[in-house]
Amino acid sequence: MGKGAASAGAERVAGHRCIFIIVDGLGDLPVPTLGNLTPLEAAHTPTLDFLASAGVFGQVDPVGEGITPSTDSGTGMLLGMLPGDADRLKRGPVEAAGARLALGAGDVALRANFASIQATAAGCLVTDRRAGRIRRRAAELGALIRRLDLGDGVVATFQPTEQHRGVLILSGTGLDPAISATDPGDVALPAVLPTCHALVPAAQKTAAKINRFTRLAHELLATHPVNVTRAAAGKPVANGVITRGAGSPVALENVITRKGLRAAVVTGCTTVQGLARLFDFDVITDSRFTADVDTDLDGKIQAALEALERHDLCFLHIKAPDICAHDRQPEAKRRFIERLDAAMAPLLKHDIVTALAADHSTDSNTGMHTADPVPALVYVPDARPVRRANEPGAMKFGEGACRQGTLPRQTSAAFLQGVLAALE
Numbered sequence: 001m002g003k004g005a006a007s008a009g010a011e012r013v014a015g016h017r018c019i020f021i022i023v024d025g026l027g028d029l030p031v032p033t034l035g036n037l038t039p040l041e042a043a044h045t046p047t048l049d050f051l052a053s054a055g056v057f058g059q060v061d062p063v064g065e066g067i068t069p070s071t072d073s074g075t076g077m078l079l080g081m082l083p084g085d086a087d088r089l090k091r092g093p094v095e096a097a098g099a100r101l102a103l104g105a106g107d108v109a110l111r112a113n114f115a116s117i118q119a120t121a122a123g124c125l126v127t128d129r130r131a132g133r134i135r136r137r138a139a140e141l142g143a144l145i146r147r148l149d150l151g152d153g154v155v156a157t158f159q160p161t162e163q164h165r166g167v168l169i170l171s172g173t174g175l176d177p178a179i180s181a182t183d184p185g186d187v188a189l190p191a192v193l194p195t196c197h198a199l200v201p202a203a204q205k206t207a208a209k210i211n212r213f214t215r216l217a218h219e220l221l222a223t224h225p226v227n228v229t230r231a232a233a234g235k236p237v238a239n240g241v242i243t244r245g246a247g248s249p250v251a252l253e254n255v256i257t258r259k260g261l262r263a264a265v266v267t268g269c270t271t272v273q274g275l276a277r278l279f280d281f282d283v284i285t286d287s288r289f290t291a292d293v294d295t296d297l298d299g300k301i302q303a304a305l306e307a308l309e310r311h312d313l314c315f316l317h318i319k320a321p322d323i324c325a326h327d328r329q330p331e332a333k334r335r336f337i338e339r340l341d342a343a344m345a346p347l348l349k350h351d352i353v354t355a356l357a358a359d360h361s362t363d364s365n366t367g368m369h370t371a372d373p374v375p376a377l378v379y380v381p382d383a384r385p386v387r388r389a390n391e392p393g394a395m396k397f398g399e400g401a402c403r404q405g406t407l408p409r410q411t412s413a414a415f416l417q418g419v420l421a422a423l424e
Contacts (some may be wrong), residue, residue: 016380017308017314018312019308019347019352020313020356020357021315021316021318021356022075022272022357023318024321024322024359025321025358025361026040026321026357027040027358028333029370034330034331034334037398038364039330039333039334040397041400043337043338043341044338044341045337045341045397047344047345047347047348048341048356052377052395052401053395055354056405056406057375057378057401057402057407058406058410059376060375060410061373061410062077062373062374062412065371065373065409065411068370068371070360072089072091072275073086074412075271075317078412078416079281080255080257080416081279082254085252089250091111091244091245092111092167093247094111094245095245095270095271095274097273097275097278098269098274098275101159104171106171107170108170108175108179108246109170109248110169110170110243111167111168112243113131113183113243114130114134114166115130115183115238116237116239117218117240118190124192124218125192128189129242132238134163134238135163141160141224141227142166144221144224145221146158150172150212150216151209152172152205153173154175155172156169158241162268162269162291165270168241168243170206174202176202176205176206178199179199179207179210181244181245182196182211183243186368193240195211196243214242214243218239221240222237227239250278251278254280255413256281256313256420257279262282262310262311262312264307264310264314265284265314266303266317267285268290268295269317281315282307282311284303290319292319293323293332295320297339298343300318318340321336330365353378353379353422353423354379356375357374357377358375373402373409378407
């Protein structure tokens with residue numbers, strides 16, 4: 001566990017304790033194969049239904065109305081990032097912090113993906129942005145391009161993190177992070193592999209070095225035995241690296257630490273670990289806590305409950321619904337939500353505040369993030385009579401119900417302030 005904002009043994013500040021569950025990509029749009037319901041609406045969720053019926057629920061805009069969030073911006077806001085810092089937050093430094101890579105002055109960090117690239121007479125095409133979500137032997141591929149001399153005193157350091165994900169750091173003089181992405185993003189594939197461009201004159205050297213790294217990485221990875229084996233098995237090869245989110249070292253303030261609250265984050269996602277470390281929260285992870293559908297939900301719930309013995313607030317991050325939606329698997333998303341709901345049932349036995357929201361909505365029909373608000377709830381245990389999920393008047397928690405919820409539509413920043421108020 002990392003060192004958090006307040007050390008163990010410090011006086012408690014909060015009157016209540018809270019588990020705040022961030023369900024990555026929870027929001028969705030109606031899916032024809034689910035009877036024009038969303039995966040959340042189609043799922044059997046007695047625990048969520050109870051928490052919403054007995055608490056308050058509604059819609060939350062992760063960053064602002066009409067803005068399509070990324071994982072880092074949407075999660076950052078729920079973790080207490082100041083709204084004014086949203087534009088300063090870049091994915092590269094977040095990923096570097098998640099991988100425990102220290103950035104030196106002048107370094108430029110980027111989020112990187114292993115990708116499948118096809119060379120054609122007209123140029124290179126990206127056929128899979130995630131190389132089939134490669135999981136096995138990615139470290140072997142990463143070792144081949146771990147440190148590359150790009151010339152002019154610039155060195156590229158690459159470190160794989162989880163599945164297809166990785167971090168790329170450029171070190172040297174005269175570097176500037178104002179460059180474009182080589183990741184084509186959520187577009188129809190295959191797509192042309194973008195060339196990195198300088199967004200300001202001072203970044204021309206950086207853009208040129210990224211383009212050189214892209215070429216070198218493709219040349220080295222193309223014939224690696226891992227890719228030869230994957231190609232023979234009919235799997236997408238990981239023969240390229242695409243990048244986005246270039247940034248320099250950044251210091252961020254946080255509304256939670258401003259209040260002197262002790263916070264922890266339970267997650268298997270490197271991005272969220274990076275945000276937690278930038279905010280000086282304790283990070284709780286385990287090999288069983290993955291950023292996929294095979295994550296140990298019961299173990300995560302137990303870890304979050306144990307964290308409340310030393311913290312006022314514990315965030316529990318769940319990644320899998322977003323992955324299912326990106327892969328256009330609404331039925332898998334529905335099934336996972338049902339698993340999560342069942343794993344959450346033990347929370348009802350504890351006298352704790354339970355909050356739930358998402359970093360963004362992900363459309364299972366298209367596989368893309370959207371600007372739609374996300375479902376959210378807050379449950380504060382008290383002596384009031386409540387409506388059980390199977391009793392008349394109880395509601396089904398989902399996007400439709402939240403549009404008519406008991407909370408006004410609000411931003412994540414405002415929602416978090418309401419949660420923190422419940423701890424006083």
